[in-house]
Amino acid sequence: MYQLNSVTQTYERRGQIVTALDNSDLTIPDNDFIAIVGPSGSGKTTLLSVLGGMLAPSTGDVMLDGESLYDLSVEERTALRGRKIGFVFQSFNLISWLTARENVQIPLMLSGKTAKQQEERAMEMLDRVGLSDRTDHRPSEMSQGQQQRVALARTLANDPQIILADEPTGNLDSETRQQVMSYLNEFHQDGRTIVMVTHDADTAAFAHRTIRLVAGVTHEVAMAEAA
Amino acid sequence: MKLRHMIWKELWQRPTPMLTSLLAVTLGVTALVAIQNITVFSERKIAGDMESLGANVLVLPPSVTLQDYYGADMHGHTMPEEYVTRLALARLPGVENLAPKLCVEAEVDTIPVTLTGILPRSEFQAKAAWQGLGMLGNAVGSDRGCCATAADIGEGDNDPNSLATTRTIAELGDRDVILGCDLASQLGAKTGDTLPLLGEDFTVLTVLPSTGTIDDGRMFAHLHSVQDLSDAGPVVNVIEIMACCEDAAGGLITNLSAELPETRIVTIAQVVQTQIAVNGLMSRLSWVFLSILLLVGGASIASVMYANVTERRKEIGTLMAIGASRNFVTQMFLGKAAVLGLAGGAAGFVVGTIVAAVLGPQLLGIHVRPMPMLLGVGMGTATIVAVAASLLPARRAAGLDPCLVFNDA
Ligand SMILES: Nc1ncnc2c1ncn2[C@@H]1O[C@H](COP(=O)(O)OP(=O)(O)OP(=O)(O)O)[C@@H](O)[C@H]1O
Ligand SMILES: [Mg+2]
Numbered sequence: 098m099y100q101l102n103s104v105t106q107t108y109e110r111r112g113q114i115v116t117a118l119d120n121s122d123l124t125i126p127d128n129d130f131i132a133i134v135g136p137s138g139s140g141k142t143t144l145l146s147v148l149g150g151m152l153a154p155s156t157g158d159v160m161l162d163g164e165s166l167y168d169l170s171v172e173e174r175t176a177l178r179g180r181k182i183g184f185v186f187q188s189f190n191l192i193s194w195l196t197a198r199e200n201v202q203i204p205l206m207l208s209g210k211t212a213k214q215q216e217e218r219a220m221e222m223l224d225r226v227g228l229s230d231r232t233d234h235r236p237s238e239m240s241q242g243q244q245q246r247v248a249l250a251r252t253l254a255n256d257p258q259i260i261l262a263d264e265p266t267g268n269l270d271s272e273t274r275q276q277v278m279s280y281l282n283e284f285h286q287d288g289r290t291i292v293m294v295t296h297d298a299d300t301a302a303f304a305h306r307t308i309r310l311v312a313g314v315t316h317e318v319a320m321a322e323a324a
Numbered sequence: 325m326k327l328r329h330m331i332w333k334e335l336w337q338r339p340t341p342m343l344t345s346l347l348a349v350t351l352g353v354t355a356l357v358a359i360q361n362i363t364v365f366s367e368r369k370i371a372g373d374m375e376s377l378g379a380n381v382l383v384l385p386p387s388v389t390l391q392d393y394y395g396a397d398m399h400g401h402t403m404p405e406e407y408v409t410r411l412a413l414a415r416l417p418g419v420e421n422l423a424p425k426l427c428v429e430a431e432v433d434t435i436p437v438t439l440t441g442i443l444p445r446s447e448f449q450a451k452a453a454w455q456g457l458g459m460l461g462n463a464v465g466s467d468r469g470c471c472a473t474a475a476d477i478g479e480g481d482n483d484p485n486s487l488a489t490t491r492t493i494a495e496l497g498d499r500d501v502i503l504g505c506d507l508a509s510q511l512g513a514k515t516g517d518t519l520p521l522l523g524e525d526f527t528v529l530t531v532l533p534s535t536g537t538i539d540d541g542r543m544f545a546h547l548h549s550v551q552d553l554s555d556a557g558p559v560v561n562v563i564e565i566m567a568c569c570e571d572a573a574g575g576l577i578t579n580l581s582a583e584l585p586e587t588r589i590v591t592i593a594q595v596v597q598t599q600i601a602v603n604g605l606m607s608r609l610s611w612v613f614l615s616i617l618l619l620v621g622g623a624s625i626a627s628v629m630y631a632n633v634t635e636r637r638k639e640i641g642t643l644m645a646i647g648a649s650r651n652f653v654t655q656m657f658l659g660k661a662a663v664l665g666l667a668g669g670a671a672g673f674v675v676g677t678i679v680a681a682v683l684g685p686q687l688l689g690i691h692v693r694p695m696p697m698l699l700g701v702g703m704g705t706a707t708i709v710a711v712a713a714s715l716l717p718a719r720r721a722a723g724l725d726p727c728l729v730f731n732d733a
Contacts, residue, residue: 180647194337199333
């Protein structure tokens with residue numbers, strides 16, 4: 098469970114101060130499925146970075162399961178991210194020179210699994226996203242939808258409790274978008290917490306709750322309005 | 325999958341810029357290995373020469389400067405053969421044997437050859453007998469007991485092959501010729517064959533075993549035959565003196581100069597000294613080459629590594645987002661640098677050894693063998709340079725902000 102207490106994030110560039118998150122309070126209970134929507138530049142990605150333990154906010158604190166995220170050292174936060182949080186990116190961010198299976202193996206390698214465990218788990222995850230026949234393909238040899246599914250398998254490898262997704266369907270056509278969303282929906286049904294940034298109303302409709310960000314300020318949106 | 329698999333796969337993804345940047349480092353190691361290899365084997369050869377030649381002294385015409393011991397008679401200047409008799413009669417303490425030489429150019433079946441006239445020991449013994457000096461244990465020189473380290477002249481041993489090792493020979497007929505091994509194979513001649521030389525027929529007495537010196541390419545005949553047939557007159561190019569070590573180091577040179585004031589007297593030690601000095605210079609130069617090329621190599625590796633980090637920003641950010649520590653990222657780049665360094669060092673060692681094996685025999689007449697120690701030195705220095713050059717790029721990689729994964733370019 099996430100607890101954000103008056104989190105403010107400001108950037109200073111060329112003497113100008115930009116407030117990306119303005120005194121936000123947000124609680125995300127376990128097994129929630131949130132869509133974060135809002136205009137470009139409203140602070141959606143900033144919020145996701147703060148949740149992911151990658152960006153210490155200027156003020157305020159972020160609690161994850163009762164632990165203050167930014168009181169941990171960088172290395173502790175990195176380890177915690179590897180253990181508890183999985184990411185899905187708009188452009189998949191697969192390592193181009195590794196095969197699908199090796200890409201899924203990376204988080205397993207980073208968490209210290211043996212080669213055999215890595216391979217077994219990677220095959221299992223690729224099978225789950227329906228790619229057991231593409232394990233030795235490079236990302237460049239796969240369609241966009243297949244690449245995002247490999248990324249989903251990688252996200253799932255260490256069995257994270259939270260999945261943070263930034264525009265997970267942004268680069269996909271409507272059919273593959275549907276497919277990817279149904280996987281995310283499955284992962285939610287497994288009991289995971291999902292926080293998803295999206296521009297797309299159809300994608301947002303999969304979520305159980307929608308937060309609209311406007312100029313760094315969070316607004317809870319009623320279900321009817323989001324749909 | 326392990327870190328090293330990732331390093332390996334990434335490296336082979338686009339190996340060209342990395343391997344190119346390694347060129348200077350490889351060249352540095354090549355220069356070091358080649359020069360050190362040649363130097364070491366050249367020094368060993370000199371030490372071997374010193375041992376087998378003992379305290380040899382050369383008596384030369386005054387205008388001659390000397391570079392190579394084995395080429396001491398190849399300068400074309402002459403002096404009277406009468407000097408040999410003078411030295412023989414002077415009975416200087418420490419002189420074990422005398423070997424006068426005269427070199428002329430000749431042809432065998434239109435193949436140009438270097439014909440060296442030598443005087444067998446039997447001539448000295450005859451000379452000594454005529455002079456009423458009696459037959460000595462040593463053909464010439466002192467009858468005092470000489471040091472144990474004296475050049476072994478193989479007294480009483482009538483093997484013509486002794487010319488190769490002791491540089492003297494007991495007997496040699498008027499129309500006998502002795503061939504160096506390289507020349508023998510060039511002429512296709514063997515013991516017992518007859519060769520036309522300076523208008524006469526010579527019989528091959530023997531073919532010398534290989535010595536690794538220019539003697540391998542020469543032929544030897546009786547000094548007086550060479551003098552007569554080449555119309556040179558009673559002259560020689562050089563008189564080699566096999567001397568007793570201690571005496572050579574002591575008063576012998578002074579005595580020789582007093583006896584033959586119109587000659588130049590050079591000890592083997594002086595000749596070798598020049599070679600040792602050249603070797604020392606080469607050896608120091610090789611370190612200078614290595615340092616310069618390593619600096620250049622280090623700079624090029626650093627710049628390529630920086631480019632590599634910039635190019636892989638998103639990849640590094642992704643790895644960090646999914647749990648890679650800064651330490652892991654650092655190791656990924658330093659590990660890559662280490663692989664490159666080891667490869668560059670090993671390649672430099674191989675190329676350098678080949679260069680030494682090709683140039684050694686040509687430049688210095690020495691045969692070299694690979695020196696495993698230089699493999700260690702080469703790989704060690706190359707790795708240190710590659711890793712040191714990559715420290716800052718690796719630090720930059722580890723310091724990247726993982727948030728950049730969200731910035732879709
Ligand atoms: N590294 C940064 N340095 C300076 N300003 C930044 C930085 N990152 C974001 N910003 C600013 O912070 C504000 C919020 O940015 P953010 O990326 O969170 O927006 P977003 O809602 O994700 O937009 P989009 O929908 O276009 O992705 C923007 O005004 C942006 O210019
Ligand atoms: Mg964004």
